Amino acid sequence: MTTAHQTLQDPLVVNGIQQLFTWILLVATPNRSWLRFVNVSALTAWMFWVYSSENLLSGTEYNENVLYRTLQGCVPLPLVMRTAAALFPPKGPGSRFLDMATAARLTIDPRAVNTPWQVRGIPSFPSYYKSRPPARVPFMLRQTVITIWQCLCLDLVFSQFRAWTSQRAFPASARELGPWDLPPGPWATSGASMLVIALIGRLGFDISYRLVSVVYAGMGVPTEDFPPLFGSIWDAYSLRNLWGNCWHQFMRLPFTATSNAITRHALRLPRSSVLGRYLTIAIVFFLSGLMHFLGAQAANIPFSGAMHFFGLSGLGLLIEITIQGLWDYFALPRPQGIWCKAIGFIWVGLCFSLVAPWYSPEWEYLFSVGAKSAWFLGAFTGKVGVPVAGVVVALSGIIVHKIFETIW
Incomplete structure (x- = not known):
């Protein structure tokens, strides 16, 4: 049986929590906020941990969980860069706080359709x-x-x-x-x-x-x-x-x-x-x-x-x-x-x-x-x-x- 501690160690679960936390920061903090810089730093550290040899290169045999493993490795990097994108909005550092819909689109929709980041x-x-x-x-x-x-x-x-x-x-x-x-x-x-x-x-x-x-x-x-x-x-x-x-x-x-x-x-x-x-x-x-x-x-x-x-x-x-x-x-x-x-x-x-x-x-x-x-x-x-x-x-x-x- 999977324990709560093992679930919290799951990379995809952690990525989901980080995605939610990033979304909250985008709504609650202004652009160029120091909290956003801290978040990008934490995401970057997490990315390097996920991509470390002990997590990714433990074996060379292909297994049928390839989709899970690929997602485990590929989610952090785009999230880091997408969060970094919010630090440098297209309308300059003086733009307003983001509304919930825009923040959600920025973190979830890769093309950011119908937002200033489109x-x-x-x-x-x-x-x-x-x-x-x-x-x-x-x-x-x-x-x-x-x-x-x-x-x-x-x-x-x-x-x-x-x-x-x-x-x-x-x-x-x-x-x-x-x-x-x-x-x-x-x-x-x-x-x-x-x-x-x-x-x-x-x-x-x-x-x-x-x-x-x-x-x-x-x-x-x-x-x-x-x-x-x-x-x-x-x-x-x-x-x-x-x-x-x-x-x-x-x-x-x-x-x-x-x-x-x-x-x-x-x-x-x-x-x-x-x-x-x-x-x-x-x-x-x-x-x-x-x-x-x-x-x-x-x-x-x-x-x-x-x-x-x-x-x-x-x-x-x-x-x-x-x-x-x-x-x-x-x-x-x-x-x-x-x-x-x-x-x-x-x-x-x-x-x-x-x-x-x-x-x-x-x-x-x-x-x-x-x-x-x-x-x-x-x-x-x-x-x-x-x-x-x-x-x-x-x-x-x-x-x-x-x-x-x-x-x-």
Whole structure:
């Protein structure tokens, strides 16, 4: 029997208490309050304790509690950074005390929708909705139907990808990863694998988000609080668009708030300075790599290329920004039309083909050894067969697209 003392030692229980305590401080104390600084310090100390080797690296064998262990490792870092974001509000240190709704959104909603902290890059509601914000019934109906189709699509894609990864040989350490350690063949394989992983990740995130939005809308929460999670994939013709508009913006607030606190408040670099801008981007991608790396450690994955993947992705973005800046500096004519986007997609594809070998084996390994934890994925495809499942997904996808005006 679990005792009260053991329960209080549970990292997730402690994280929940800290989340509640942070929320209370946001409501009861002004911005830049010393109590908030103490809270950030305590959260940081707790994070280092959770990520210590004795808590995360006690074994290298995968176990079916991977979700619990990953949450145990990943909750503290975003909470630390999100709390730090409250110390440096967008309207300056003189803004008022936060109301309960705003404080709750800041600590719970990663994108802080409809608050002064709302992140950039949130997609607008599709034209399907005749009113802004969407009426409750049409919103819930559309979200539900799209979720059902996404579940069928995820079932098909994941079943085939899992079957492929179960036969793969994986590296023993991160040292064996990287483009220069692989012949050209695996480059293409890793690049294609990363596209499938991104598709699976997008489907998984979007399904969860839509289900939550339906539940909350049914409870009376305004639909305007649930704008789309992902932008259109057809806008991913630049790395800036890919990370800033097309992909979800769940971690944009804590990452950018922390990087801005370092560059603008600690180093006092002007907002418009080239050094400040470049350093902000570098810190954001470093933090993203750190969070994903620690998540891999929490899941007992014996290797992780997250730091390399996100670090090199950030470098690619800096190269893109530099080229665009030089292009504008010399007043060169900007290419227009379909050829501009075609070149952009080639650039994005080239970048990912180079950095994918660092990261795709980690997710292939996770899908391979974690198959038992996701037994329900692939059940429909396994029952009716791949050809039938493919036809069902394709036809239903066309119908859903025509009726509900979905855009990828």
